[in-house]
Amino acid sequence: MGTDADDVVAAAPPLPPREIFRRFWPYTSGRRRWLLPLVLLSLTGPVIDAAELWLFKVMVDEVLVPRDLHPFVWIAPTYVGLIVIGGILGFADEVTSAYVSERFLLALRSDVFRHLQGLSLRFFERRRLGDVLSRITGDVDAVETFLLSGVVDVLYDVVRLGIFLGLLFYLSWDLTLIAIFIVPLFLGAAVHFSRLIKQASRERRRRSGSLSAVAEESLGNMTLVQAYNRQDWEQRRFERENLGRFHAAMASTRIGAVYEPLVELIEVCGGVAVMALGTWQLAQGHLTLGGLLVFLALIGKLYSPVRDLSHLGATFYSASASAERIAELFDQRSEVQEAADPRRIGRARGEVEFDGVSFRYPDTSRWALSDVSFHVHPGETLALVGVSGAGKSTVAKLQLRFYDPDRGTVRLDGTDLRELALSDVRDNVAVVLQETLVLHGTVRENIAYGRPDATDAEIVEAARAADADEFIRLLPEGYDTVVGQRGQALSGGQRQRLAIARAMIRDAPVLLLDEPTTGLDMQSSRRIMDPLRRLMAGRTTVVISHNLLTVRDATRIVVLDHGRVTESGTHDELFVRGGTYARLHRLHSMASSTGPPSQGTVLS
Numbered sequence: 182m183g184t185d186a187d188d189v190v191a192a193a194p195p196l197p198p199r200e201i202f203r204r205f206w207p208y209t210s211g212r213r214r215w216l217l218p219l220v221l222l223s224l225t226g227p228v229i230d231a232a233e234l235w236l237f238k239v240m241v242d243e244v245l246v247p248r249d250l251h252p253f254v255w256i257a258p259t260y261v262g263l264i265v266i267g268g269i270l271g272f273a274d275e276v277t278s279a280y281v282s283e284r285f286l287l288a289l290r291s292d293v294f295r296h297l298q299g300l301s302l303r304f305f306e307r308r309r310l311g312d313v314l315s316r317i318t319g320d321v322d323a324v325e326t327f328l329l330s331g332v333v334d335v336l337y338d339v340v341r342l343g344i345f346l347g348l349l350f351y352l353s354w355d356l357t358l359i360a361i362f363i364v365p366l367f368l369g370a371a372v373h374f375s376r377l378i379k380q381a382s383r384e385r386r387r388r389s390g391s392l393s394a395v396a397e398e399s400l401g402n403m404t405l406v407q408a409y410n411r412q413d414w415e416q417r418r419f420e421r422e423n424l425g426r427f428h429a430a431m432a433s434t435r436i437g438a439v440y441e442p443l444v445e446l447i448e449v450c451g452g453v454a455v456m457a458l459g460t461w462q463l464a465q466g467h468l469t470l471g472g473l474l475v476f477l478a479l480i481g482k483l484y485s486p487v488r489d490l491s492h493l494g495a496t497f498y499s500a501s502a503s504a505e506r507i508a509e510l511f512d513q514r515s516e517v518q519e520a521a522d523p524r525r526i527g528r529a530r531g532e533v534e535f536d537g538v539s540f541r542y543p544d545t546s547r548w549a550l551s552d553v554s555f556h557v558h559p560g561e562t563l564a565l566v567g568v569s570g571a572g573k574s575t576v577a578k579l580q581l582r583f584y585d586p587d588r589g590t591v592r593l594d595g596t597d598l599r600e601l602a603l604s605d606v607r608d609n610v611a612v613v614l615q616e617t618l619v620l621h622g623t624v625r626e627n628i629a630y631g632r633p634d635a636t637d638a639e640i641v642e643a644a645r646a647a648d649a650d651e652f653i654r655l656l657p658e659g660y661d662t663v664v665g666q667r668g669q670a671l672s673g674g675q676r677q678r679l680a681i682a683r684a685m686i687r688d689a690p691v692l693l694l695d696e697p698t699t700g701l702d703m704q705s706s707r708r709i710m711d712p713l714r715r716l717m718a719g720r721t722t723v724v725i726s727h728n729l730l731t732v733r734d735a736t737r738i739v740v741l742d743h744g745r746v747t748e749s750g751t752h753d754e755l756f757v758r759g760g761t762y763a764r765l766h767r768l769h770s771m772a773s774s775t776g777p778p779s780q781g782t783v784l785s
Contacts, residue, residue: 549572
């Protein structure tokens with residue numbers, strides 16, 4: 182669970198706009214041919230707006246003022262035609278824009294997720310999952326605004342500005358000069374406030390990530406929260422992050438609230454000045470009534486794109502904060518790198534060797550493993566025993582190449598894992614973990630997760646071998662029953678038998694059993710004993726257990742203590758030797774005879 186000190190997600194490193202464009206522009210590849218039609222479609226809007234306004238001038242000057250209805254015969258259908266054409270082109274513009282934008286989002290979001298899948302386990306151990314999810318969703322959307330929608334809007338506003346300025350100069354050049362005199366004031370206000378908005382937006386996105394992280398962590402551990410009556414504490418933690426986001430949002434809102442009336446004041450001042458001079462020109466006969474009315478309407482149209490362009494600056498700054506968060510994800514590199522020309526071995530024989538392996542986790546000073554060596558031949562079973570924190574599970578992580586050793590070598594069939602294709606390393610290993618991982622999906626999908634191309638017959642066969650077929654057929658929908666988030670619809674023993682069936686169907690030559698019975702009662706532990714034996718048959722097996730009463734049948738037992746191998750041999754050899762293993766074995770025997778039966782039963 183998080184603490185007060187680490188709830189807030191760190192801000193991403195800032196990037197200049199040019200760098201953001203350089204990094205994300207390639208995602209428009211394959212869709213750039215649509216950009217020109219999209220721009221052309223967006224440009225038709227201002228042209229039609231200008232034509233409608235010009236028709237309004239003609240209507241006033243040639244119909245209303247002289248009270249002559251004859252021109253109305255062609256003005257009315259022309260106006261209707263412009264409306265229809267505008268609607269058709271607007272529909273095409275909207276659909277095309279949505280297509281280009283959504284395809285961009287599809288490509289970028291998929292690439293972000295693909296990149297995350299390739300990062301090492303270390304990244305996910307030190308990152309807040311809720312913040313990562315926030316980046317995949319909201320931040321990716323903002324990048325599209327920065328790169329596509331925002332750019333198209335800029336072009337649209339620039340064309341509107343050009344067309345309306347042209348008409349204004351045609352109607353009255355001196356009035357137009359007065360009108361555009363206030364444009365620098367617009368731009369100056371935009372530049373000043375955009376800097377403030379950028380800072381506020383970056384803080385707002387960071388706070389949103391923190392809020393998502395706290396919510397995901399709390400809701401994902403609801404059993405623990407309720408069991409320890411920590412609902413109030415979690416609520417206060419969520420409210421603290423929510424309050425942080427509130428303050429960031431209010432800071433951004435206050436900036437916008439000052440900016441909006443200031444822009445409106447500038448716009449009104451310009452409009453009043455134009456109206457005063459235009460009224461004088463109308464009185465002098467230098468301007469028609471229709472011309473003045475259209476001029477005033479065009480002034481509104483002129484200020485609108487100027488105002489929108491100034492808003493787009495703030496929008497760009499806000500989107501750039503999200504782009505920085507996505508760029509930071511892309512900058513992350515897996516700590517486990519595949520060789521430039523990896524060796525492919527296909528299906529391994531299953532020979533596992535640790536040769537002088539030393540390893541410590543990043544940002545720690547204590548060695549998790551120190552000069553650990555052992556050799557497991559195909560079909561043999563190695564048991565790793567020791568107290569919690571002795572380094573047993575670290576061995577499994579190195580065997581799966583979640584990490585690389587700092588010193589020494591881990592080999593599969595005599596080849597250093599670092600020389601093999603990462604996919605080959607993991608394809609040759611099946612795992613049954615202490616934490617039974619069950620996905621939200623059907624029983625059939627959970628078993629087939631071990632080998633997606635498995636047939637229904639193979640799935641059923643694996644379930645039978647795992648002693649799971651019987652309880653599966655009693656479920657409401659049998660193999661098509663949805664087991665719920667983390668398999669909440671199943672008991673612990675049932676989830677573990679599903680995990681065994683998943684390992685069965687994978688049919689890998691190397692098997693890792695990491696405390697597979699921890700957390701199960703004695704009856705459930707005994708129930709999965711036979712399926713585990715069937716799973717281990719003919720496979721190179723590494724059993725990780727803290728319960729010494731369960732490993733006596735292993736080919737070899739290795740005792741770990743503070744990351745070092747202190748003893749190695751068979752059960753009988755170690756027991757006769759009278760060392761650490763024998764002492765711990767007697768303690769376990771006394772505990773099991775005077776108290777509840779021990780829960781870890783793998784090989785007994």
